Structures are given as structure tokens and as C-alpha cells.
Amino acid sequence: xxxxxxxxxxxxxxxxxxxxxxxxxxxxxxxxxxxxxxxxxxxxxxxxxxxxxxxxxxxxxxxxxxxxxxxxxxxxxxxxxxxxxxxxxxxxxxxxxxxxxxxxxxxxxxxx
Amino acid sequence: xxxxxxxxxxxxxxxxxxxxxxxxxxxxxxxxxxxxxxxxxxxxxxxxxxxxxxxxxxxxxxxxxxxxxxxxxxxxxxxxxxxxxxxxxxxxxxxxxxxxxxxxxxxxxxxxx
Numbered sequence: 304x305x306x307x308x309x310x311x312x313x314x315x316x317x318x319x320x321x322x323x324x325x326x327x328x329x330x331x332x333x334x335x336x337x338x339x340x341x342x343x344x345x346x347x348x349x350x351x352x353x354x355x356x357x358x359x360x361x362x363x364x365x366x367x368x369x370x371x372x373x374x375x376x377x378x379x380x381x382x383x384x385x386x387x388x389x390x391x392x393x394x395x396x397x398x399x400x401x402x403x404x405x406x407x408x409x410x411x412x413x414x415x
Numbered sequence: 416x417x418x419x420x421x422x423x424x425x426x427x428x429x430x431x432x433x434x435x436x437x438x439x440x441x442x443x444x445x446x447x448x449x450x451x452x453x454x455x456x457x458x459x460x461x462x463x464x465x466x467x468x469x470x471x472x473x474x475x476x477x478x479x480x481x482x483x484x485x486x487x488x489x490x491x492x493x494x495x496x497x498x499x500x501x502x503x504x505x506x507x508x509x510x511x512x513x514x515x516x517x518x519x520x521x522x523x524x525x526x527x528x
Contacts (some may be wrong), residue, residue: 346419
């Protein structure tokens, strides 16, 4: 049941450059999406959200883009910093439900 | 900044024993959740709780599991008779609204031997 997929298990980016993390989903009922960052032995930390009525949401260095027709969202981090090194999860929720379905995560490594 | 807290951070128990995992959600939040993450796997939804009752649960959340909000601040997950496959990180989360950002606690690592 892979409703939310993050096809890149890992990504390495040079400090100061842009990090782009991708997420695909299959369920057209999903209408709210979150991105989380997770460090080892800690809980997921909320980063940014986007509703399906928007195609972009920006918060500081983080921007999320949503392409509903392609069922694809991406998280852009610019400029990337070494402290951004973590596992990033996208999560999706469908209207009328309470739960989020998580992707498998992408491990980002920002090289100094 | 308000945060979700969980206790204990690590619980070791023998198969067949009961465990209670505790959470204190963010104080003005109305919706509460439990998720788990088995080592190397995805974060999986277990249950959501609103207005003192379960609002949604997954197929993982069988009769061995129960949740309770015993007072105005705590939210607990009980596993009645633990199995080896219950070993996982258990995360509590809370949100202000139903369709909204969910804020996670640091997790409880449950090890069933």
C-alpha cells in the first residue's frame, strides 16, 4: 500500500546550494500535505504544509510546490545548510480523515 | 514553544506483558494521535482521538490496543499483551484542528523481549 512514495532514499547537496526533495502520491482524495524533518532518536518535526487549493507555499528557506495533475509535490530548501541534514518525510491526508499517510523518507546530507 | 512530551523514552517489556505509553499533548490542541515506526520502516498511523472518543483507527489498532485521556492533560496508549512485533518507536502527536499540522513528541522506544 504505497500511496505516498519518496523514490530517492538519499540525497547529497553542497552547502549553499538548493536541495529538492520529491514526493509522489496515488490517491486523488489527498488534499492536505505536510513535510517533516526527522533526526535520529527524535520525533518528526513539522516544517511546512500545503493545501490542495494552492500550488505553492513558502516559509523562509523552505518552499513546497504541489502539482495536482501529476500527483507530485516537492520541497525546496535554499540555501541548504549542514544543519538541514536529516531524514525528510512527506505526509498526505484525505478529506474526511484524521490520519496522515507517510512516505518512506529521503535522507538529506548537506556537505560543508 | 509548546511541545508534545512522551514518557518513558524507552520501555523494555517481556512478551505478554501490558504496557502503557504516556503523552502530554500541546495544551490548546483538540485532536490526538498515536503513530508507530518499526525500525527501518515508514511512520504508520495507529489511532486518532477527539472529544473523548476514537475518531479513526487503522487495521493495526486491534483489540490489544486502547487509548485514554484520563485527565485534562495526559493521553495514553495501552497495549494489553505485548508481542515481539510490537517493538517499535511510538509517537504521540496533537493538532489544533482536524485538517492541520500534527506536532509530534520525541517518541517512546518499546522493546518487547
